[in-house]
Amino acid sequence: MNRAEPPDAGVWFAERYGREPDGIWFAPGRVNLIGGPDYNEVFVLPFALGAGVSAAASRRSDRRIALTSRRVGGEPVLLSVDTLEPGSVGGWAAYPAGVAWALRQAGYLAGGADVAIDADLPAGAGLSSSAALECSVALALTELYQLPVPRRELAALARRAENDFAGVHTGIMDQIAALLGRAGHALLLDCRTGNQAAVPLDPAAAGLTLLVIDTRARHTLTDGQYASRRQACEKAASRLGVRSLRDVTGDPGALARLTDPSLRRLAGHVVAENGRLLRAVDLLRAGDQAAIGELLTASHRSLRDEFRMSWPQADAAVEAAVDAGAAGARMTGGGFGGSVVALVPAGRAAQVRAAVTRRFTQHDWPAPHYLEAVPSDGARRIG
Numbered sequence: 463m464n465r466a467e468p469p470d471a472g473v474w475f476a477e478r479y480g481r482e483p484d485g486i487w488f489a490p491g492r493v494n495l496i497g498g499p500d501y502n503e504v505f506v507l508p509f510a511l512g513a514g515v516s517a518a519a520s521r522r523s524d525r526r527i528a529l530t531s532r533r534v535g536g537e538p539v540l541l542s543v544d545t546l547e548p549g550s551v552g553g554w555a556a557y558p559a560g561v562a563w564a565l566r567q568a569g570y571l572a573g574g575a576d577v578a579i580d581a582d583l584p585a586g587a588g589l590s591s592s593a594a595l596e597c598s599v600a601l602a603l604t605e606l607y608q609l610p611v612p613r614r615e616l617a618a619l620a621r622r623a624e625n626d627f628a629g630v631h632t633g634i635m636d637q638i639a640a641l642l643g644r645a646g647h648a649l650l651l652d653c654r655t656g657n658q659a660a661v662p663l664d665p666a667a668a669g670l671t672l673l674v675i676d677t678r679a680r681h682t683l684t685d686g687q688y689a690s691r692r693q694a695c696e697k698a699a700s701r702l703g704v705r706s707l708r709d710v711t712g713d714p715g716a717l718a719r720l721t722d723p724s725l726r727r728l729a730g731h732v733v734a735e736n737g738r739l740l741r742a743v744d745l746l747r748a749g750d751q752a753a754i755g756e757l758l759t760a761s762h763r764s765l766r767d768e769f770r771m772s773w774p775q776a777d778a779a780v781e782a783a784v785d786a787g788a789a790g791a792r793m794t795g796g797g798f799g800g801s802v803v804a805l806v807p808a809g810r811a812a813q814v815r816a817a818v819t820r821r822f823t824q825h826d827w828p829a830p831h832y833l834e835a836v837p838s839d840g841a842r843r844i845g
Contacts, residue, residue: 472845474532475518475578483518483578484606486845489597490514491589492639493674493794493803493835495648495663496754496761497739500633501692502699503654503708504736507743508635509663509837510643511674515581515594516844517558519602522574527562527603529555532580543574548627557592558599560627564619565603572607584831586680588795592628593636596620597841605843613641613840614656631692632796643840650743654708661746663837668751671806672835675783675791675818677775678828679799687798691771695732698725707732731768735761755789755805762792762802771797778821779804779830786810786817803835 475483490510497506522528530538531554539555543566551559558577565571577599585591600620604611611619617637624630624637633653642649647660665672698720699706710716710733717733720726738761742754762780766772776793783791783804791804806814811834819829 469514469516469532469580469582471516471518471532471578471580474530474580475520475576478530478538478578479520479528479576481520483576483845484520485602485843486516486518487598487601487605487841488514488516488844489594489601489640489841490643490838491583491591491594492636492643493589493672493801494635495794495803496742496758496792497735498633498635498653499691499695499732499796500635500651500653501631502695502732503706504732505739506635506651506653507648507661507739508639508643508651509648509835510639510840511583511589511833512836512838513583513589513833514640515579515583515591515598517577517579517598517602518845519575519577519606521606522576524574526574527559528576529558530578532578533585538576543571548629551627554595556628557595557623560623561596561599561620562603563627564622565600568619570604570609570611570619572609575603575606577602584676586799587676588793588797588800589674590636590640590795592624592630593620593640596623597637597640601841601843614638617641631689639840641841643838645839646837648746648837654706661743662749663746663751665751665805666808666836669808670751670789671808671811672837673783673788673804673806673811673814674794674833674835675779675802675804676831676833677773677779677799677801678830679773679775687771688796691728691769691797694725694728698729701725702729708736712737727768727770731764734764752789752805752807758790758792758803758805759784765793765797773797773799774825775822775827775830776800776802778825779818782818782821783814786814788814
């Protein structure tokens, strides 16, 4: 099973700064099992992964923040806390710098810090490595100075860092999942109200495995396709006279008022997906985890054909996994690249991996990477 080396931010910190850190904080990546996109203010059902991003940190005596990443290398990026503004930092450092900026704006940044970052979560795989980075650094910068911030508020600040500082206009799901995830559960999140409820999700107890298939087709939320889908959804909601597509009912007559076929398809997917998610939650609460497989596959087909945010490797992975015995599978993340999640009987996991790899070989694509996705706890101090 392919994955990066376990993160050791503490060792990296000592190498780069010549001393031991004051602490180490971890935030996980996430898989959205079904539902969304979250910017439509609908329901989503993410869960936290065991893999994620670690941030080792120590206080500084000045009001500067030094950032270094083992996965990127190079000399630390040195920033002045008081001059951080949107657009002032680019690349990977924009995400942790944006966290410092958002915390400063909210009055939660007490001083400077040296920060070293490591990860065992691949970037661009649709597993929300950016939110994991933001949330690990947010915990580090607040807990270093003993400034307790409620987790929901911290999630909102991390989202602000991504939206307003890094310029990536995502919803709130990723940060909520990273900070509030719970082992053995998914998180039913209402993206309008921010309310959440734990939903049992323990595949191993049901003889199942949730297999993440990293297709290695990298996506970026800044390449325009993600933004264009979001803008189209907002346009559809405006033409229907509602705040968001969350407010559209399943009445076919409502969607028929959209004369633009592309907008009608997008809105139709969002409405149908919300219904699939609610059925999946009912099944999980009833203890029938295997039965959600068909909903996952139906969700993927709608994402492919109606919302049109899938990509060839994801379609091939879903088809091969289901043909090899998976109960169901769908793409996960922001689309146009990234990963697929497959619900697989534990005894069929090896066959599913082999079948997907063969399918990729037939297309001359790089072999996919695999990660067993175990619903895990959210962000926390680990050292």
